[in-house]
Amino acid sequence: MDPAAMTRDVWRVDADAYPAGASVDEQIRFLLRYAVLAPSSHNSQPWEFVVGNGYVGVEAAEERRLSAADPDGRELHLGLGCAVETLRIAAHRFGVGCVVHTFDEGPTVARIDLGPACNPHRDGRLFDEITERYTDHRPFDGPPVSEAVLDDLREHAASLDVALRSVDDADARESVGDLQRRADRLQADSPAYRRELAAWIGSGALGASGLRARVGRAVVTHLDVGPVEGRRNAKLIADAPTLCVLSTADDTRGERVNAGRAYQRIALAASAEGLATHPLSQILERPAERRSLRSVLGIDGRPQHLFRVGAVEGRQEHTPRWPADAVTSTAR
Structure with a gap:
């Protein structure tokens, strides 16, 4: 393509x-x-x-x-x-x-x-x-998502046999932030991961184009961005008005597809409430960290998707x- x-x-x-x-x-x-x-x-x-x-x-x-x-x-x-x-x-x-x-x-x-x-x-x-x-990578403002809205989001997930849990406890948030820092560092230590991410940045798929895309590709390729990204993402987790995780009973292909279906329903429902969403996938990309997330949050099933929900000033441009x-x- x-x-x-x-x-x-x-x-x-x-x-x-x-x-x-x-x-x-x-x-x-x-x-x-x-x-x-x-x-x-x-x-x-x-x-x-x-x-x-x-x-x-x-x-x-x-x-x-x-x-x-x-x-x-x-x-x-x-x-x-x-x-x-x-x-x-x-x-x-x-x-x-x-x-x-x-x-x-x-x-x-x-x-x-x-x-x-x-x-x-x-x-x-x-x-x-x-x-x-749209997906918004900026810090979110405002109070936590209301229980009424969260109940609506949970219903959207449950309709597809997917569980939505909000992470409200401060200690749990801190543990998830620690996992995020570790996952970002480990991903950045992988040359293959950096090459792949750099290629997608350079293609313009992530929104930047022209010189910005070329600079972004060079930064990811040649600099150790793991610690910086880890600190930034851990802060986004700590400061998120609402942090959610989707999980399924098992880890079959069909259950993953249904988790994606549930997330899209949730993202659209959140958008209808004037809220933005932002997935944080690095923890779940690392098998050991994914298992740790399951343990830290006491999830019976398999965590499939971790994301922030909240309000933010202004809009971001759609990706191509x-x-x-x-x-x-x-x-x-």
Whole structure:
């Protein structure tokens, strides 16, 4: 995939342009314009969509896999789950019913079968945030997220058999911060990790372009950024109005996809409340630190996603994406 083909224009989707009277194939391809706006680690956009007769198959784009940061594919599957849920929400917005299937084996990670008309239920407000949501790396302001909002976020997670827990205890926050510092240092000690991150920064996928992207790539490649990043991220954890972790009973591919689906619902619901989200993935990228996080927080299942939620002044620019047509093919 040519990085130069990524564009921020994809965020300007006109819902009024939905081809209601067109073929199912045309409708699916329009809905995929929303799916590609889903978040993913390093903005790697690890999805390939295969359009069949009334369904969409979702496969992993191996060339966009983060082999150093994500060797077991957890973050890849989370990203695919985010895209799946975005497509489902968009389909419901236009009255298209759909059923999501996940698969623990084989090239097709998920399949969305589009069916008869449905009622949009509570997804309407989530749909409105698809083109508004963004990941914010800045410090968050304001008080902790209210219990009413947290209960809503928990419901979104529970609907997919995913548990959401907020980390409120100061000692637990400090322990998570210690894990973050260690994970950042260990990741930065890996030349392969630094090369991979530098390549994504240099591609412009993380938002910087031109000279800024080249400088960022050089800094990550040649300087020891681990201690600095660790301190910065540990402070973000300590100061976060609300810190959350998503977990699943086990660690199957389908459960990871559902954790991604849950996170996208949560991110959209938070956006509807004027809140931003920011994943912190380094702890979960290190097997030992992931196990430690599970122990520190007393999680019975498997932690899948750690993220901050809070308010922040102003908006950040959306990151660019490859257009839907570039990541879509027709089933043979």
